[in-house]
Amino acid sequence: MKFLSDQGNTSAAVIGMGYVGSTVAAVLAGEGVDVVGIDVNPALISQLEQRSCWFSEPGLPELLYSGLDSGRLRVSTGYDLVSEVDVVVVAVGTPVVDKELVDVYLREACTELSRHLRKGQLVILKSTLPPGVSSNVVAPLLEGGGLKVGEDFGLAFCPERLSEGQALQELRTFPIAIGGWCPDSVAAAAEFWRQTIGTEIIPCTSMESAEMVKLASNWWIDHNIAMANELAKLCGELDVDVLEVIAAANTIRKGSGNVNILLPSVGVGGSCLTKDPWMVWKAGQDHDIDLDTIPVAREVNDSMPAYTVGLIVEELNRLGRPLQGAKVAVLGVSFKNNSGDLRATPALPVVARLQQGGADVAIFDPVADPGEVKRLFGLAPAETVAEALSGADCVAVLARHDKLADVDLVASRDSVAQSCVIVDGRAYYSRETIDRFRRHGFAYRGIGR
Numbered sequence: 001m002k003f004l005s006d007q008g009n010t011s012a013a014v015i016g017m018g019y020v021g022s023t024v025a026a027v028l029a030g031e032g033v034d035v036v037g038i039d040v041n042p043a044l045i046s047q048l049e050q051r052s053c054w055f056s057e058p059g060l061p062e063l064l065y066s067g068l069d070s071g072r073l074r075v076s077t078g079y080d081l082v083s084e085v086d087v088v089v090v091a092v093g094t095p096v097v098d099k100e101l102v103d104v105y106l107r108e109a110c111t112e113l114s115r116h117l118r119k120g121q122l123v124i125l126k127s128t129l130p131p132g133v134s135s136n137v138v139a140p141l142l143e144g145g146g147l148k149v150g151e152d153f154g155l156a157f158c159p160e161r162l163s164e165g166q167a168l169q170e171l172r173t174f175p176i177a178i179g180g181w182c183p184d185s186v187a188a189a190a191e192f193w194r195q196t197i198g199t200e201i202i203p204c205t206s207m208e209s210a211e212m213v214k215l216a217s218n219w220w221i222d223h224n225i226a227m228a229n230e231l232a233k234l235c236g237e238l239d240v241d242v243l244e245v246i247a248a249a250n251t252i253r254k255g256s257g258n259v260n261i262l263l264p265s266v267g268v269g270g271s272c273l274t275k276d277p278w279m280v281w282k283a284g285q286d287h288d289i290d291l292d293t294i295p296v297a298r299e300v301n302d303s304m305p306a307y308t309v310g311l312i313v314e315e316l317n318r319l320g321r322p323l324q325g326a327k328v329a330v331l332g333v334s335f336k337n338n339s340g341d342l343r344a345t346p347a348l349p350v351v352a353r354l355q356q357g358g359a360d361v362a363i364f365d366p367v368a369d370p371g372e373v374k375r376l377f378g379l380a381p382a383e384t385v386a387e388a389l390s391g392a393d394c395v396a397v398l399a400r401h402d403k404l405a406d407v408d409l410v411a412s413r414d415s416v417a418q419s420c421v422i423v424d425g426r427a428y429y430s431r432e433t434i435d436r437f438r439r440h441g442f443a444y445r446g447i448g449r
């Protein structure tokens with residue numbers, strides 16, 4: 001094989017030790033690979049060195065610390081150790097602002113990397129990129145150091161599809177799509193993943209194809225959720241339980257699989273679904289194609305926090321209570337169930353709208369970091385769920401954490417207001433539980449329920 005010649009004892013550098021890079025670095029080190037984790041953020045590197053990182057991903061801090069303790073994982077703010085490794089994985093952030101890719105981190109990382117690349121190395125891109133960026137932006141920047149891609153070093157794009165809450169398990173088990181600059185790059189990347197994580201490989205015929213794999217996947221998810229959200233809005237009006245409809249619809253076969261409608265919710269957040277569809281949309285614009293489903297789905301999903309606040313106001317008014325002066329206990333504020341990740345969380349616009357309407361909002365989240373919650377929401381979270389619930393006119397469940405499963409709202413009946421509404425932003429409760437709430441004098445509203 002042209003690249004990755006030093007088989008059997010592969011070493012790797014991971015550029016960008018954020019959420020994705022740290023997960024990849026920790027898993028590789030856990031599989032016995034010597035890993036150098038590089039990040040330009042000195043605070044992050046120093047936190048890792050002191051074994052106190054902020055990642056709320058289950059199992060990730062422990063795996064990182066065990067890699068660091070064993071010496072399998074080293075971390076640095078500089079690129080000097082890059083020349084020692086066989087494979088360089090790039091996982092820097094690729095945000096989208098005003099529907100445009102912000103490629104400054106990618107460009108800086110590739111420019112610095114080009115100064116440290118040596119012959120025989122393989123560069124694997126994990127950052128999510130619009131189609132063509134690996135070939136037209138990354139490759140020329142890497143060649144800036146004097147080496148030729150495909151001749152002196154290999155280049156492959158392997159989209160990362162892990163999601164918060166189960167990232168370690170997903171990284172260890174999900175098939176890996178690989179698009180390469182050349183067949184040798186694909187072969188080297190496939191060999192690297194086989195030797196290390198050992199998952200199934202899906203070869204793609206080009207880097208553009210692999211770039212589109214990730215984007216198509218997130219486009220589909222965002223679009224599917226938008227459909228579920230609109231279905232929920234209608235079901236709510238028809239007094240039909242949207243979960244019953246989705247569960248039954250999902251038993252219907254379509255081709256070799258089933259219909260798979262996802263769940264409606266208070267909104268879509270996180271760093272991928274809110275931006276990746278815009279990368280595709282922009283690629284369409286660049287090729288004079290209007291990809292109309294993308295803005296529509298984004299708009300529908302972005303409308304859900306306001307819709308949820310509308311449900312809260314409607315139910316409070318039905319109970320004779322204006323939003324002004326009402327206490328709303330918000331349980332779970334991260335963008336996703338069982339994750340402490342607050343990036344682009346829909347709970348933020350919900351809380352802001354409630355406060356603008358004069359509500360007294362109390363937050364409780366047993367998973368998210370309290371300091372991060374306070375920084376983002378400008379509101380110190382309650383230390384206990386009892387504190388948040390005390391005197392609440394409304395309990396809004398906005399993230400369905402397993403750690404909230406023990407919270408028995410019926411047992412807290414005496415501590416909340418006499419007329420109290422439960423607003424279920426995550427399709428949390430079963431029909432039996434909803435009936436139990438109603439028997440104990442709670443009003444209940446869910447998204448589409």
Ligand SMILES: NC(=O)c1ccc[n+]([C@@H]2O[C@H](COP(=O)([O-])OP(=O)(O)OC[C@H]3O[C@@H](n4cnc5c(N)ncnc54)[C@H](O)[C@@H]3O)[C@@H](O)[C@H]2O)c1
Nearest residue numbers: 016018019020039040041092093094105108109127128160
């Ligand atoms: N769930 C997810 O978050 C997810 C899933 C799949 C793919 N992705 C994609 O993976 C990429 C990384 O996402 P993330 O969530 O880890 O982002 P992140 O913001 O958590 O981490 C990016 C890191 O890159 C570092 N960085 C920036 N410039 C650098 C440079 N020149 N050299 C070294 N380090 C540099 C930053 O300091 C930061 O720590 C993005 O393209 C994202 O779209 C994310």
